Amino acid sequence: MFASIPQILLLVAHLHLAATAYGQACGCSSVVVPVHVNTLLAKDPTDPFGGLESNATALRRLNETYDIFGVFCAPTEKTAQSIDVIQLLVHGFTYNNEYWSPKTEEFQNQSYTAYACDRGLSTLAIDLVGVGKSTRPTNASDVQYATDSAVVSQLARHLKSASIIPGVQPFNQVIGIGHSAGSVTLIHEAITEAERSPFDGLILTGQLIFQPGELVLSGLVSAREDTPIRWGSLEPNYITEGSRALFYPSDTTLFSPRMLVYDNFTKDVGSVSIVPGISISSLLANYTGPVAKVAGLRDQAICYNTGRCDDLAALTALERVLWPKAKSFEVVLTEGGHCMNLDFLADGAFSAFVKLVKQFAGLQ
Numbered sequence: 001m002f003a004s005i006p007q008i009l010l011l012v013a014h015l016h017l018a019a020t021a022y023g024q025a026c027g028c029s030s031v032v033v034p035v036h037v038n039t040l041l042a043k044d045p046t047d048p049f050g051g052l053e054s055n056a057t058a059l060r061r062l063n064e065t066y067d068i069f070g071v072f073c074a075p076t077e078k079t080a081q082s083i084d085v086i087q088l089l090v091h092g093f094t095y096n097n098e099y100w101s102p103k104t105e106e107f108q109n110q111s112y113t114a115y116a117c118d119r120g121l122s123t124l125a126i127d128l129v130g131v132g133k134s135t136r137p138t139n140a141s142d143v144q145y146a147t148d149s150a151v152v153s154q155l156a157r158h159l160k161s162a163s164i165i166p167g168v169q170p171f172n173q174v175i176g177i178g179h180s181a182g183s184v185t186l187i188h189e190a191i192t193e194a195e196r197s198p199f200d201g202l203i204l205t206g207q208l209i210f211q212p213g214e215l216v217l218s219g220l221v222s223a224r225e226d227t228p229i230r231w232g233s234l235e236p237n238y239i240t241e242g243s244r245a246l247f248y249p250s251d252t253t254l255f256s257p258r259m260l261v262y263d264n265f266t267k268d269v270g271s272v273s274i275v276p277g278i279s280i281s282s283l284l285a286n287y288t289g290p291v292a293k294v295a296g297l298r299d300q301a302i303c304y305n306t307g308r309c310d311d312l313a314a315l316t317a318l319e320r321v322l323w324p325k326a327k328s329f330e331v332v333l334t335e336g337g338h339c340m341n342l343d344f345l346a347d348g349a350f351s352a353f354v355k356l357v358k359q360f361a362g363l364q
């Protein structure tokens, strides 16, 4: 289940968005990092545990190199913390790196990368395999949590051992921040790598424990049927979510109506493995770094009207059991919805992320 020693080269790095509208003093660059993935996948792409509970006969080897696209942002004015710590930002299902920084002026307040930059913190927001500008394998069955788990693990090691762009030194600490399925990707990594994980802390947002079959998403549709003009040539196991409202608070005054339109037009794809594989979140991880889950009280997918976020102490006790060796474990409840970065309550989530990053990295 382990990826091979990474042999990662920096392929492309060019400056763009320098001194953009998002954040006063933030320099951002697009990067493409080739990542070699050599791991075991479930033969059944809809295995709820992504092969983690399977014996050898139910597994197959994936041995491929993928180009991973990302946007690296750092404060223009370097400080001890901006060169010491980087946040690796991992998007959720049907989103891509832009979840962390929507590319329109109107939604500049929804940019976590700008928010973090303003507070002296660097970020790398990536597109997972099959998504956005990263390599999209022809066969969607190759895109499983194990695939992306190997990718984020190797990227974190890369950030600690090599220069992400010329002039930027390797970082001493990498904090992983996931959203939804991106959090499940980090959990998969925390299970498979355990004490060897290169992550110095995990912040798992929009994600709580799900048992197999517990999460039912209506609106799942083959991407090629949903938007033929964009995705007509994709094989049917690349899917998307036709209905976006679940990702926002039920109270529609709490987000911009234009955000829903923007979200619908910029949504991305995932593979058929992603939704059933969310049950990986019900497995135990022997990861030894600090862990926090950040959930929105208005998250219609995991909290709102479910009762499970009503009692923070009970929720924390339930979730903590799966992290017996973690240096620390906490659950933070914020006011927002599932895509807590994209509603008017995002400030609460962003300040929670920054506080946790500083706590985990020993910056305060």
Ligand SMILES: *[C@@H]1O[C@H](CO)[C@@H](O)[C@H](O)[C@H]1NC(C)=O
Pocket (backbone or CB within 6 Å): 054, 055, 056, 057, 058
């Ligand atoms: C391996 O798993 C398969 C299905 O998951 C099961 O049918 C088979 O009995 C298992 N084999 C062994 C040796 O446990």
Ligand SMILES: *[C@@H]1O[C@H](CO)[C@@H](O)[C@H](O)[C@H]1NC(C)=O
Pocket (backbone or CB within 6 Å): 038, 061, 063
């Ligand atoms: C993985 O592929 C590389 C070539 O890309 C090959 O050298 C190596 O032996 C393969 N490893 C396995 C375990 O198949």
Ligand SMILES: *[C@@H]1O[C@H](CO)[C@@H](O)[C@H](O)[C@H]1NC(C)=O
Pocket (backbone or CB within 6 Å): 106, 107, 108, 109
């Ligand atoms: C962004 O947030 C600031 C401070 O909370 C506020 O003054 C400003 O109006 C907001 N801008 C937009 C475009 O919503």
Ligand SMILES: *[C@@H]1O[C@H](CO)[C@@H](O)[C@H](O)[C@H]1NC(C)=O
Pocket (backbone or CB within 6 Å): 139, 140, 141, 142, 235
């Ligand atoms: C995708 O790969 C799997 C595993 O190798 C294989 O069983 C399946 O037939 C492939 N699907 C397509 C459409 O090629």
Ligand SMILES: *[C@@H]1O[C@H](CO)[C@@H](O)[C@H](O)[C@H]1NC(C)=O
Pocket (backbone or CB within 6 Å): 227, 260, 261, 264, 265
């Ligand atoms: C979503 O976008 C598609 C085009 O990609 C468009 O046809 C559809 O009307 C949009 N739906 C909403 C609710 O905005």
Ligand SMILES: *[C@@H]1O[C@H](CO)[C@@H](O)[C@H](O)[C@H]1NC(C)=O
Pocket (backbone or CB within 6 Å): 191, 194, 284, 285, 286
């Ligand atoms: C975690 O560690 C315990 C021993 O401390 C071991 O029994 C268990 O199998 C490990 N679990 C995983 C998922 O690695």
